[in-house]
Amino acid sequence: MSSLITRVRLKQIENLIEKGKRLDGRGLGDYREIKIEQGIIEKAEGSARVLLGKTEVLVGVKIETGEPFPDTPNEGVLTVNAELVPLASPSFEAGPPDENSIELARVVDRGIRESKAIDAEKLVIEPGKKVFVVFVDIYVLNHDGNLIDAAALAAVAALRNTKMPNYEIENGEVKIKQGYTQLPMRAYPITVTLGKINGKLIVDPWLEEEEAIDSRISLAINDEGNICAIQKGGVGYFTPQQILEAARIAKEKATALRKKLDW
């Protein structure tokens, strides 16, 4: 996903960060402006669009019936997929999902799954045979950096907005009835990504910063402030101290964001 960044620009970013500042005027620990809109796709059971600065991610949730996994007969199924659609960046190409989109989907999936955000046991229609399958489709519409946080936020916002169809069982067949109920949720994880430039940590790196950082770390934080998923990315490294520092910042940022969003 990286493109060439000029040495001058790199130096500029590094010098600013050394002084605790960033190109777009933010402090090292500041998020860009976050806007969330829910329920914008009527045909989807749930949807949300998140604007993180200029990064724009749309998530649609579809609910269908299907079979549970054999090892979890009493739980519904969650499937997360991500598309880096070509209109979102000159670096995105049409075609089957590459490792970047697969990683994005799996990191968002892990945050939702490990925090047990969806009450999966309530999605069972007939144990071992029929359950609701929740499809979370992440659509990146504009890539201006930190897709992970934007996608994770949009996914949870869309799930909060998701309606499940009412149903009844008639002669062993599932019949969809009129009306909807809210998708049962138990937690609202928030993912915070930090980048490392010259040994300094910055929250929510945008596109140009992403090209300058050698590594990033994303932490999903649950409602209690515990960590429920982590992914390090990039070709650099962190010292153990930097990791603990990142975890501390992530917890703080997630708590603040949770309060602001009233989740």
Place this chain on the structure above:
Amino acid sequence: MPTFFEKKQIVTPGELLAEGDYIAGENTYEENKKIYAARIGLANCENKKVNVVALRAFYYPKVGDIVIGTVLEVGFNGWTVDVKAPYTALLRASDVLSRPFKPQNDDLSHFLNTGDLIVAKIASFDRAHDPQLTVSEPGLGKITRGQIMKVTPTKIPRVIGRKGSMISLIKQETGCQIILGINGVILVTGKKPEDEELAMMAIQKIEEESHTSGLTDRITQFLKEEKAKREENKNE
């Protein structure tokens, strides 16, 4: 300001070798005034310079190296040559023709064709360009006779021996001409195929099984015995 190894100690990548006022030599690197090993090898220190003699490396072209390569492709105005390096080498048509190359008249495959072997010198090489070869010096060019063998490039110095003692010994005892490509390819040319075989056996022995002491002596012994055996067979 200590060093952290004994002379000729085997070290692995990342091992701290020295701290303070030292110079990072071959197969080492420096970070924050500390010198670490960058390859598996044997550590040594001479005049404050810390080196690791690699036990495992691949051939990396250097201007002036004599190499033996295989012609891969006949191109538009030259040849591409495999010199067993991370980069494919180029040999320009004008270098072989010793005159300007005329695409309309000259059929390059007439001079060198795919699969041909050449002895060549690295004429130029840098980070941005693949190595360029030259054959316009005495002793270089297409190989028309003899036999080829391959050894690990790190072993070439051992085939040469101290001050060339080992290679002189083999040449003398077998009557063969031997060209050692720095890239680990060796050309052996003798009067008879049997002589060439004997030289190659000796080189292989050096590469493979010289774990015990007295390598030069053992190679001398080996060559004598083999030659005696051959004499006997002839007389029978």
Place this chain on the structure above:
Amino acid sequence: MSEKPEKLIDKKGLRLDGRKPDELRPIKIEVGVLSNADGSAYIEHGKNKILAAAFGPREMHPKHLTLPDRMVLRCRYHMAPFSVQERKSPAPSRREIELSKVIREALEPAVFVEYYPRTGVDIFIEVLQADGGTRCASITAAALALADAGIPMRDLVAACAAGKVGDTVVLDLMDTEDKVGSADVPVAIMPNLNAVTLLQMDGILTFEEFERAVDLAIEGCKKIYAVQKEALKARYMAVKQEEEVEE
């Protein structure tokens, strides 16, 4: 298929296979096991059996993937169909694609990629048998394959996971513990440079538990590093003796 064991940690504080919470599974490593690869290594980490091979640096195909200022590292992590209880389709899964990426990113900080512009190195990892912690064992083996190929490196990379089983933070989870346990934290380090190059986590941990898990995993990595180093040296001991003879 899966039977959930009653207790993952017994009264004496021992785990299902009799290990203490901070104890590694037995590890066996051999370097230079494949003659066609430029470098290779085989690891048995508990019941995990994994082969890693490195090819290069060499010209890259397709050529447009080369970079003008550095070598490109490619990595394929792949599980054999017979490596797990139920046959795994040989086609690469999304999990394998993600792991290939994070393994590559765990190894790359250790490689001097800037030395060999316009070239590529391929790392192929085949999991022959899996029993929890395959990505870590793969990294441990792959780092050795790179060193065995003679590729200049800043450090080796050793990897190990820690996690939470019941209420206890434990080292090096095997498959059963991973499936039933409540968290798993795989970590890779460059041991001499105090640098973490792989960090993932799933499950739920408090900040304190996370700190403990990372510490424990790093301790595990250091023990694995000792085995790793010995295995690499063992492969070249014979060669070293040769060199000494020439003095």
